[in-house]
Structures are given as structure tokens and as C-alpha cells.
Amino acid sequence: MAEAALGLIRKIGNLPLGAAFSVVMFAVLVILAAIGPYVVPYDPLATVPASAMQPPSLTHWFGTDQLGRDIFSRTITATRIDLVTALSAVLISLVTGTTIGAVAGWSGRWLDAVSTRVFDTIMAFPLFALAVGIAAALGNSISSVIIATAIVNMPFFARQVRTEVNRRRSAGYVEAARLARIPAPKIVAFHIMPNLVPPLMVQSSLNMGWAILNAAGLSFIGLGIQPPDPEWGIMVADGAAYMFSGEWWVFLFPGLMLMLAVLTFTLLGDALRDWLDPRRAS
Amino acid sequence: MIKLFSSRLLLALPNLLGVVILIFILTRMLPGDPAAYFAGPAATQKSIEEVRKQLGLDRSLPEQFLTYVQGLFSGDLGRSLTSGQSVLDDLVSRVPASLELTLLALALASGLGILLGVGASLRPGGGLDRLCSVVSILGQAVPTFFLGLLLVFVFYYKLGWAPAPLGRLDILYSTPDGPTGFWIVDTLVAGDLDTLSGVLRQLTLPVVTLAMFGIGPVARMTRASMIEVLNSDFIRTARAAGLPPSKVLWTYAFRSIAVPVLNTVGMVLSFLLGANVLVEKVFGWPGIGAYAIESVLASDFAPIQGFVLLMAFLYVAINLAIDLIALSLDPRVKFDG
Amino acid sequence: MNIQPERLVELNNLTIRFGANAQSGNATVDHVDFHLDKGEFVALVGESGSGKSLLAHALSGILSPAAEMKSDRFHFSGVDLSDPKSNKWHGIRGREIGVVFQNPRAALSPVRKVGKQIADVIAEHRFLRKQALKEAVLEALAAVRIPDPALRVDAYPHELSGGMCQRIMMAIALAGDPALLIADEATTGLDTTTQAAIVSLLRQQAEARHMACLFISHDLALAKDFAHRIIVMHAGQIVEEASVDRLFTSPRHPYSAALTKATPANAATVSELSGIPGGIPDLRRSVPACRFAGRCEFADTQCWTERPELAGPPDALVACWRPLS
Ligand SMILES: Nc1ncnc2c1ncn2[C@@H]1O[C@H](COP(=O)(O)OP(=O)(O)OP(=O)(O)O)[C@@H](O)[C@H]1O
Numbered sequence: 001m002a003e004a005a006l007g008l009i010r011k012i013g014n015l016p017l018g019a020a021f022s023v024v025m026f027a028v029l030v031i032l033a034a035i036g037p038y039v040v041p042y043d044p045l046a047t048v049p050a051s052a053m054q055p056p057s058l059t060h061w062f063g064t065d066q067l068g069r070d071i072f073s074r075t076i077t078a079t080r081i082d083l084v085t086a087l088s089a090v091l092i093s094l095v096t097g098t099t100i101g102a103v104a105g106w107s108g109r110w111l112d113a114v115s116t117r118v119f120d121t122i123m124a125f126p127l128f129a130l131a132v133g134i135a136a137a138l139g140n141s142i143s144s145v146i147i148a149t150a151i152v153n154m155p156f157f158a159r160q161v162r163t164e165v166n167r168r169r170s171a172g173y174v175e176a177a178r179l180a181r182i183p184a185p186k187i188v189a190f191h192i193m194p195n196l197v198p199p200l201m202v203q204s205s206l207n208m209g210w211a212i213l214n215a216a217g218l219s220f221i222g223l224g225i226q227p228p229d230p231e232w233g234i235m236v237a238d239g240a241a242y243m244f245s246g247e248w249w250v251f252l253f254p255g256l257m258l259m260l261a262v263l264t265f266t267l268l269g270d271a272l273r274d275w276l277d278p279r280r281a282s
Numbered sequence: 283m284i285k286l287f288s289s290r291l292l293l294a295l296p297n298l299l300g301v302v303i304l305i306f307i308l309t310r311m312l313p314g315d316p317a318a319y320f321a322g323p324a325a326t327q328k329s330i331e332e333v334r335k336q337l338g339l340d341r342s343l344p345e346q347f348l349t350y351v352q353g354l355f356s357g358d359l360g361r362s363l364t365s366g367q368s369v370l371d372d373l374v375s376r377v378p379a380s381l382e383l384t385l386l387a388l389a390l391a392s393g394l395g396i397l398l399g400v401g402a403s404l405r406p407g408g409g410l411d412r413l414c415s416v417v418s419i420l421g422q423a424v425p426t427f428f429l430g431l432l433l434v435f436v437f438y439y440k441l442g443w444a445p446a447p448l449g450r451l452d453i454l455y456s457t458p459d460g461p462t463g464f465w466i467v468d469t470l471v472a473g474d475l476d477t478l479s480g481v482l483r484q485l486t487l488p489v490v491t492l493a494m495f496g497i498g499p500v501a502r503m504t505r506a507s508m509i510e511v512l513n514s515d516f517i518r519t520a521r522a523a524g525l526p527p528s529k530v531l532w533t534y535a536f537r538s539i540a541v542p543v544l545n546t547v548g549m550v551l552s553f554l555l556g557a558n559v560l561v562e563k564v565f566g567w568p569g570i571g572a573y574a575i576e577s578v579l580a581s582d583f584a585p586i587q588g589f590v591l592l593m594a595f596l597y598v599a600i601n602l603a604i605d606l607i608a609l610s611l612d613p614r615v616k617f618d619g
Numbered sequence: 620m621n622i623q624p625e626r627l628v629e630l631n632n633l634t635i636r637f638g639a640n641a642q643s644g645n646a647t648v649d650h651v652d653f654h655l656d657k658g659e660f661v662a663l664v665g666e667s668g669s670g671k672s673l674l675a676h677a678l679s680g681i682l683s684p685a686a687e688m689k690s691d692r693f694h695f696s697g698v699d700l701s702d703p704k705s706n707k708w709h710g711i712r713g714r715e716i717g718v719v720f721q722n723p724r725a726a727l728s729p730v731r732k733v734g735k736q737i738a739d740v741i742a743e744h745r746f747l748r749k750q751a752l753k754e755a756v757l758e759a760l761a762a763v764r765i766p767d768p769a770l771r772v773d774a775y776p777h778e779l780s781g782g783m784c785q786r787i788m789m790a791i792a793l794a795g796d797p798a799l800l801i802a803d804e805a806t807t808g809l810d811t812t813t814q815a816a817i818v819s820l821l822r823q824q825a826e827a828r829h830m831a832c833l834f835i836s837h838d839l840a841l842a843k844d845f846a847h848r849i850i851v852m853h854a855g856q857i858v859e860e861a862s863v864d865r866l867f868t869s870p871r872h873p874y875s876a877a878l879t880k881a882t883p884a885n886a887a888t889v890s891e892l893s894g895i896p897g898g899i900p901d902l903r904r905s906v907p908a909c910r911f912a913g914r915c916e917f918a919d920t921q922c923w924t925e926r927p928e929l930a931g932p933p934d935a936l937v938a939c940w941r942p943l944s
């Protein structure tokens with residue numbers, strides 16, 4: 001057991017710096033999302049007016065906010081909601097994007113032309129502005145933030161799957177499967193898709209980073225998750241006002257945590273890409 | 283030129299139409315009764331019915347779409363419930379603030395990105411190259427609003443170098459009153475250097491914040507294209523012909539990759555237009571992004587719809603401009619429908 | 620006429636190494652001596668990969684930084700150029716030495732009008748501006764026999780034919796009125812008529828301007844027509860250097876013999892040669908001292924262990940332990 005752990009540590013130690021960092025941080029984030037709320041020292045929602053606005057100390061590592069809530073506990077607790085929001089969005093865009101991309105890439109013709117056009121339009125559009133519009137139209141709730149984030153991320157998956165499916169449509173093994181009268185959906189699902197898993201993993205990791213940013217940005221401007229629930233974007237927005245009276249810790253720590261989370265997924269995506277396709281590694 | 287321009291415009295139309303359809307669908311997707319939504323939270327049953335008629339919501343969807351498009355063509359974007367003004371007027375009065383900020387940030391990001399990318403390409407693996415990767419990774423990972431707040435904290439609160447993040451100009455100055463709404467231009471035209479310095483001071487932090495996110499992509503594209511082109515035959519010719527290194531680097535090497543870099547700049551601009559919303563919020567900037575946020579929080583949908591449409595319009599216009607610049611930069615670029 | 624010709628280039632013991640061959644220690648260009656008199660026409664032939672272009676790049680000061688170059692002596696018109704980074708190269712590169720490359724369309728900037736590209740070089744070396752510069756560009760175009768120069772100045776390379784681009788590049792190479800013109804496979808890839816036109820233009824210009832010319836080619840027939848002296852390279856070594864007549868009538872190195880005898884016309888493009896077994900040795904592995912030994916029917920142990928020096932009368936130098944008589 002200890003040996004296996006040591007082996008793992010040695011393996012991680014041999015990775016390039018960015019990759020090692022992302023693997024370790026990824027594990028930390030997942031653990032925090034899973035058990036964070038149960039192990040934090042304070043109730044993230046409990047207001048203690050007597051201890052409001054205390055700077056970081058041994059009792060309150062990240063200090064307390066204007067209502068005396070413990071910022072460390074809130075920052076850790078927020079991991080789950082931020083990651084789950086982003087993950088839901090990415091899963092939705094992965095599933096819908098892959099489906100649309102596969103159908104478009106397989107059928108070709110006008111369906112392909114139209115969907116390519118639509119995705120090009122979406123991708124070239126100022127994405128955050130689009131997300132604001134969508135989230136506003138769907139109403140101010142977490143689910144609309146998730147859907148908005150999913151819509152702006154979907155084209156990245158659809159495009160990639162479309163290109164790959166289109167490219168492999170005439171490959172030998174696909175022709176063979178077609179001659180064997182295997183129905184098209186089966187060919188796509190069982191003969192083509194397995195090849196796409198690695199690039200889609202890379203794409204998902206990169207999109208996780210963007211989705212976290214997107215969702216936090218939306219909540220920063222007041223869309224989606226509402227106070228008093230702890231969420232990094234809201235906490236930064238809340239803390240911004242107190243910066244001017246010198247209480248920097250209120251916005252700093254959730255912001256750093258947010259940054260760290262995005263960095264983790266961005267670097268993880270890069271590391272996965274280098275690992276899966278060593279030729280592209282620079 | 284005019285022919286090219288119009289053919290490009292024709293190509294852009296489907297995109298614009300796509301966005302209009304998207305927005306139309308979104309407005310019909312509004313939860314609950316769209317008429318009630320558009321009438322605002324304080325509406326009575328009667329006024330809701332009125333709005334329904336007014337919006338034509340009692341007719342069929344295709345009919346509704348036609349009226350909707352007609353309305354757009356006549357510049358009717360509806361009325362803001364919060365300001366009571368026509369949305370078009372609101373947007374027009376605010377768009378210069380946003381554009382001044384975004385375009386300056388774009389210029390800064392492109393300039394720094396190109397310098398960094400060219401520098402990195404000269405010595406791959408060297409110091410500048412490493413700086414290039416760090417900048418582009420951080421640009422992807424640091425949240426816009428967080429960077430903005432950090433800069434405000436350090437340069438305004440701690441060091442006192444920057445002015446308070448409260449809009450385009452300190453109240454000490456009188457508002458520039460010029461034709462363009464771009465205050466740098468307006469103060470320059472009026473020869474009011476004092477106010478100009480105030481405008482620039484106010485612009486610095488938001489511009490830097492926004493620009494930070496554009497440097498990475500521009501630098502990476504520049505670096506990759508430069509590395510490729512520096513090994514090309516025509517650079518060897520230019521060197522063998524004894525042209526000075528700076529001429530070989532810029533007039534020959536960089537000039538030939540201007541188009542891919544320009545396309546990246548276009549992509550970055552699209553990104554900055556979106557990120558602008560957050561920067562405007564952080565810096566109290568009275569632009570269209572801040573306007574959109576206000577409207578979102580007030581559940582005032584007409585302005586948001588106008589905002590998204592304006593974004594679509596800007597994006598189409600900008601891409602058109604970029605295509606035309608690309609055409610003038612590279613004789614090989616041809617318009618293929 | 621019995622005037623002692625004047626030395627233009629004197630290059631002794633040139634070696635060029637790359638990191639890729641660090642393990643085997645083989646130099647890619649190995650112990651090469653090269654000299655050229657003013658106004659002399661020399662041809663350099665050899666298989667693909669034999670180091671002809673590397674030698675040309677070293678001579679014109681444009682070796683890539685990846686190449687590590689060493690020489691005992693490298694003088695051009697009495698100027699010491701052995702340090703590729705020396706600022707003495709300024710004023711020589713492009714001005715005293717002009718180069719014409721192969722694949723002319725790729726060798727010109729795709730986004731700059733050809734007239735501008737010529738103007739850049741003329742302005743750099745002849746310090747002309749404005750109207751004078753414009754006229755000089757038109758003259759330069761006329762000199763390389765481009766019809767309608769006034770029309771062509773505003774063309775881009777992709778709008779011109781390959782032959783036309785090659786003439787443009789020649790105009791660039793001639794812009795500084797150089798004392799040495801290097802043509803590195805300047806006719807490869809062009810069709811036969813264009814080739815002939817380019818070669819005759821090259822000769823005419825070189826003669827008119829009293830330039831020395833280094834003509835690098837795969838095409839032995841062209842080399843034979845063009846040059847006074849021929850240098851044969853193999854795997855980075857010079858194997859034979861002789862006057863055209865002697866090389867074609869009585870080659871002394873087995874490699875040159877195979878080259879010249881390959882076709883009835885006594886001339887073949889090197890790349891088509893089938894008479895020589897094997898290919899150029901892989902320099903990443905260890906190679907025989909005479910790098911031709913592995914392909915030579917006369918080779919013995921000495922050939923494998925001792926490098927033959929280039930020796931013999933000035934018009935028939937050969938580097939071989941078992942030269943043909
Ligand atoms: N950067 C490099 N690293 C390692 N080896 C190199 C490098 N550049 C050139 N070489 C080697 O130098 C050798 C000579 O190349 P060169 O281009 O001079 O040949 P050449 O005689 O001009 O051939 P060709 O007829 O094809 O033009 C080649 O075998 C090549 O592998």
C-alpha cells in the first residue's frame with residue numbers, strides 16, 4: 001500500500017512541472033468537492049456578528065467576512081458547487097455536441113453545412129455576452145447558468161467530432177462494417193467513437209476550465225447561484241466592496257481558489273494532450 | 283473594392299440572421315408568459331394583454347418573426363423598463379465607452395503579443411519563450427474580474443497610483459463634449475490635454491486588465507507562425523541578399539504572417555467584447571456591458587436582447603473589417619464564397 | 620594574354636558539423652578546400668545530400684545557427700570572413716556575394732511586390748532613394764530580360780511564372796553588383812527551355828560584370844557547358860577537382876568516372892545515376908575514412924582507414940588511394 005503510494009508519488013514527480021501540479025491539484029479538488037463540506041472547521045453559513053471582518057489568523061485562516069462567516073470554510077465548501085456546475089455544463093455540451101457532431105459528420109450534406117454554420121456563428125460570437133443573454137432569457141437560476149455555459153461550450157465538441165467522423169467515414173474498417181450491414185448509429189458508436197475518446201478527454205478538461213470561469217463570471221455579475229450560498233464568483237463580488245476599506249482577504253482567497261481550479265483543468269488538458277500525443281508535446 | 287465589400291457583407295448576412303433567429307427563439311423561450319415578462323414585474327393583467335397585442339404575441343410564430351425582423355430594421359429594439367428610454371438610444375449613448383476600452387485593450391494586447399511572440403520565436407526555449415507560455419497559461423486561468431480587482435487593490439488602494447475605479451472620468455473634470463464619444467479623440471480634438479490625461483489615467487487599469495487576456499493567443503500564434511516562416515526559403519533569400527536583420531524580421535518574416543496573426547486578433551476581439559462585461563462591472567464603466575448587467579438584474583429583457591444583437595452586429599462588422607485588412611495585407615487572400 | 624589571375628575566395632580546411640551527428644563525430648562537410656579566382660566559372664556537382672548547399676551557405680554567410688563551422692582560413696578579396704558572426708560580413712553578404720536559389724517562387728516573399736523586393740536590396744547596397752531607386756529597379760529588371768519591366772514591378776511572385784521568378788531572384792542577387800555569384804541549383808525544377816535561357820542569362824551577366832560564378836547543379840551537361848573547372852563532392856568531401864575537359868575525358872576518381880559515364884551522352888543528372896551502388900553513407904553512424912569506400916569496387920583497407928588528401932596537378936586534383944589512370 002505504502003509502496004504503491006510511493007510509486008505513484010515518484011511517477012508524478014517525474015512529470016513536467018505543469019502536469020505534476022495539475023494531477024495533484026485535480027486530486028485535491030475532487031477530494032475537497034467530495035468531503036469538503038463535512039470537514040471544514042466552521043459552518044459556512046453561520047453568521048457571527050461579533051467576529052465580523054477579522055483578518056486571517058490561526059482561528060480563521062482566511063479571515064472572516066462582513067457577517068463573521070469563516071472565509072476558509074466558505075471557500076472550501078464552494079468547491080463542490082463550482083465544480084458540479086461546471087461539470088454538469090461540460091457533460092451536457094459533451095453529450096449534445098458529440099451527438100450533433102456525429103450526425104452531421106456522418107450524414108454530410110445540408111445537415112452538416114447548416115450545423116457547421118451555426119456552430120461557427122456561436123463560436124465566433126463574444127461568448128460571455130452570449131452566455132449573459134442566454135442565462136438572462138432562461139431566468140436567474142443555477143440551471144440557466146449551466147445551460148448557458150453548456151451552449152457556449154458545445155460547438156468545441158461538435159466541431160471536433162464532426163471533423164473526425166467525417167474523416168473516418170470512408171476509412172477501411174468503417175467500409176467493412178458498412179458492408180456487413182451494421183446500422184450507421186452502431187458503426188459510429190462502436191467503431192468510430194472509441195477513437196475519439198482521447199481527444200474528447202483533452203477537450204473536456206480544457207472546457208472544464210472555461211466552464212468554471214464562465215459560471216463564476218455569471219455569478220459574479222449576479223446570475224445563477226444566489227447568496228448566501230458560498231460560491232467563488234459571488235464571494236469575490238461580495239468582497240470587492242470591502243477591498244476599499246482594506247479588507248483584502250474577503251475577495252482574495254476565493255479568487256485565488258477559483259484561479260487555481262481553472263489553472264488545474266487548463267494544465268491538465270495540456271498534460272493529457274502531450275501524454276496522448278507525444279509528437280505534439282513541445 | 284466595393285464589390286468585394288458587398289460580397290463579404292452578403293456572406294456575413296447568414297451569420298447575422300442566425301443570431302437574430304437565436305435571439306427570437308430565446309425571447310420565446312422565456313419562462314412563463316413572455317408578455318408578462320416584457321410588461322415588467324409591476325404590470326397589471328390589462329397592461330399584459332396590451333403588451334401581448336403590441337408584441338403581436340397573439341399571432342402565429344412565423345408572423346411574429348416577420349414583425350420582429352421588421353421592428354429590428356426600423357431600429358425598434360423596444361424600451362428599457364429601468365431607464366424608460368428607447369433601448370437603441372441607450373445603447374448608442376453607451377457604446378463609445380465600451381468600444382474605447384475594448385479597442386485600446388485590443389491594441390495593447392496585439393502590440394505586446396506580437397512583440398512577445400516575435401521575441402520568443404527568435405530563441406525557442408529561451409527566456410522570452412518561457413515568458414510567452416506563462417503569460418498564455420495565466421491568461422487562460424486568471425478570471426477577468428479577479429485580475430481587475432487585484433490591480434485595483436494594488437495600484438489604487440495600496441500604491442495610490444491609479445484613480446478610483448469609478449467610471450470613465452474623475453468628477454473633477456468636466457465631461458468631454460465631442461462628436462465621437464471616444465473621449466481620447468474628443469479631448470484631443472478640443473485640445474483639452476488636462477482632461478485627456480484624466481481620461482487616460484482612468485482607462486489604464488481596465489485596459490490593462492482586459493489586454494492581459496489577449497496577449498497569450500496573439501503571442502502564441504505569432505510565435506508558431508514566425509518559427510515556421512523564419513525557416514522558409516524567402517527569408518534565406520533576404521538574408522543572403524544582405525538585408526539588415528530588422529528588415530528581414532519585420533518587412534519579410536512578420537509581414538508574411540500578418541494574416542494569421544490578424545485572424546487571431548479578430549478572435550481575441552470577440553473574446554474581449556465578452557469579457558468587457560465583467561471589466562465594466564469591476565471598474566464602474568458606463569458601457570453596454572454594465573447596462574446589460576443592470577438589465578439582467580432588473581429582469582428587463584428588451585435591453586439584453588438589444589445588447590446581444592449589438593454584439594452580433596459589432597462582431598459581423600469587425601470580421602468584415604478584418605477580412606478587408608487581410609485582403610490588403612496578403613495578395614493571395616481571395617474571397618471564395 | 621598571360622595575366623596571373625587574382626584570387627577571390629580562399630577557403631582552407633572547412634568543416635561543418637551538426638549536433639545530430641555528435642555521436643559519430645562525423646563532420647557533414649569534411650576537410651574541404653575551396654578557392655576561386657576573379658571572373659572564374661566553377662561548377663560543383665554531386666549527389667543530393669553531398670553538402671553542396673552547405674558549402675554555398677558557408678560561402679555566402681547564411682549557414683543556420685545549428686551548423687558549427689570551422690576553417691583554417693576563409694578570405695574573400697583579402698577580407699577574413701572565418702567568423703560567421705563577424706561584422707565584416709556586412710558589406711559582403713548580398714553586396715560582394717549574390718546567391719540565386721532553387722525553387723524561385725518559394726524563395727521570394729509571397730506578400731511583397733517583386734519590384735519592392737528588388738528595391739529593398741538595391742537601396743541597401745547602392746544607397747539609392749526615390750526616383751533613382753525606381754529607375755534602378757527598372758534597369759535591373761531589364762538586365763535580367765524581363766519583358767515590360769514597368770508592368771512587372773507591381774506583380775507578386777504568385778502572379779509570375781517560375782522562370783520569371785528566377786529572373787527576379789537573379790536581379791536581387793545582382794543588385795549589389797557582386798564579385799561572386801552563387802547559383803545553387805538555380806535551374807532545377809524549371810523546364811528545359813527556361814533552364815537554357817536562365818543559364819545563358821547567368822553567363823552573359825557574369826561575363827559582362829566580370830563576376831566569378833559558382834554553379835551548383837545536378838545536371839552534368841549544364842555544368843560541363845558552363846564552367847571552366849568542376850568540383851565533385853561526395854558525402855561532404857571533395858573527391859575530384861579538374862578542368863572540364865580532363866574530368867569528362869579522363870576522370871580519375873571512381874565516383875566521377877561513374878558520374879560521367881552514366882549515359883551515352885556522357886552526361887546525366889546525378890539523381891538518375893544507377894551505375895553507383897548504394898547511397899550516400901549515413902553520417903550518424905561511423906563511416907570509412909574515404910566516404911566512398913563502401914560503394915567503391917577498388918576499395919581496400921587503406922581506403923577505410925586513411926583519408927586521402929586532394930592531390931595532383933592543378934587541373935586534375937583527386938582525393939583517392941586508387942585513382943584510375
Ligand atoms: N540542420 C541540420 N542538421 C543535421 N544535418 C543537416 C542539417 N542541415 C543539413 N544537414 C545535412 O547536410 C547534408 C548536406 O546537405 P546539402 O543541402 O548541403 O546537400 P546538397 O548537396 O545541397 O543536396 P541537394 O542536391 O539535395 O540540394 C545533408 O545530408 C543533410 O542531412
Ligand SMILES: [Mg+2]
Nearest residue numbers: 671672803804
Ligand atoms: Mg542543395
